Amino acid sequence: MATDSAPLRFREKLGYGLGDTASNFFFATFNVFLLYYYTDIFGLSAAAVGTMFLVTKIVDAASDPIMGLIADRTNSKWGKFRPYLLWGAVPYGLCGYAMFANPDLAYTGKLIYAYVTYSLMMLAYTAINVPYSALMGVISASSLERTKVASYRFFCAFTAGWLVGTFVTPLKNILGGGNEALGFQYTMAIFAALSIVLFWVTFATTKERVIPPPTDSNLKTDFRALLQNGPWRVLFITGIVTLMNVAVRNGTLLYYFKYYVGDDGSRIFLIFDKTAVFMSTGLLAMLIGVSLTKALSARFEKRKLMIVLSLLNAVSMAVFFVTPPDQYWLMVFVNCLGTLVIGPTPALVWSMYADTADYGEYKTGRRTTALVFSTVQFSHKLGLAVGAGLAGIILAWFGFVANEVQTETSMLGIRFMFSIFPAILAVIGVIAIYFYRIDSSLISRMERELAERHAAT
DSSP, rough: OOOOSSOOOHHHHHHHHHHHHHHHHHHHHHIIIIIHHIISSSOOOOHHHHHHHHTTTHHHHHHHHHHHHHHTTTOTTOOOHHHHHHHHHHHHHHHHTTTTOOOOHHHHHHHHHHHHHHHHHHHHHHHHHHHHHHHHSSSSSHHHHHHHHHHHHHHHHHHHHHHHHHHHHHHHHHHHHHHHHHHHHHHHHHHHHHHHHHHHHHHHOOOOOOOOOOOOOOOOHHHHHHHOOOHHHHHHHHHHHHHHHHHHHHHHHHIIIIIIIIISSOSSSSTHHHHHHHHHHHHHHHHHHHHHHHHHHHHSSHHHHHHHHHHHHOOOOOHHHGSTTTOHHHHHHHHHHHHHHHHHHHHHHHHHHHHHHHHHHHSSOOOHHHHHHHHHHHHHHHHHHHHHHHHHHHHHHHHHOTTTOOHHHHHHHHHHHHHHHHHHHHHHHHHHHHOOOOHHHHHHHHHHHHHHHHHHO
């Protein structure tokens, strides 16, 4: 069996990382701009959009684990997971673009269109990102190499996030000529084309090395093995709570700056307004944090790092509740500190997912890499949907009305959703990750024993 744990070449690590650049051209846009697009541009109510985010997760509840089971059972000349990068790229790009096509429909027609295109995009995301994520679990047999790959992945992901946060606002203004709907449409067409090309680059530059031992194709046994995996259960819960935190804060960001800070789109630096500068500097700080992952993970256990860094980030978010609206540069500074400390955590947690796939095989003899990653990805999508849904529903509950002067109550709701609520969710995530029990000594033991099993097979 091929269980090559030799150091990976730079070309392959970067090629793998560019797949998450492709993903995040859309997903980073969704996290920050989609709720705002649906309410302030497409004309849907915040409550209707929040409900849509929640209802459509019924599809993901089935599609994500099904895709994981399919990918685990795929056998081709390109491997189990890489073929989906080749064939899924074009549908992914087209579905993402369709969400922002802005057809001229009545309110009910717009709501139906939003449901259909959003659901199709989530299916396309599942079809390409479950195999993409699982690929990290078989790109190397070494946990250390997978952590390095995860660092490249999230450096590339946050680079896409930086490009989205920095350029979406000015691009939509420039390309749309004052028409926000048209500006979003043209901007997402560019992102669609780039995403397709980058997924093809990932397909061409990567290789699958960890080949699981042959097992029977019993779905019930696979799910039983998954549920017996304690570290997976911890990461599943953590994923829901953490991505709720991300969705709530990012989904409220534009409202916070438009209605609380008073950003009217005026340029403060070159073509960038206050919102773009805030997001851009924060994501640059996050990129610096990602670059520290290797050094930090070499000195500290992943679990301890996750706990400490997440708590510091929670404090930085809570500060925004008491920051006056005229203290813009203080906001930028605090946000940079928070994103710097949280930067290493995505790479750490995704390498932990790969470790749980090893742990499952170590304990049960069954390797269900794609099922592990697909169910964790579902937890992320569920967290994002619940967080975004709650953002819309709670904003409506506080009395938010799009493109109007906000009442004192609705302004309180915007501030609460941007600061205190995500900070609380971050602390809950810390409590969950406390129960994760894979450490460096167990990783060494698993790698050694699995290598012996594979060699014997």
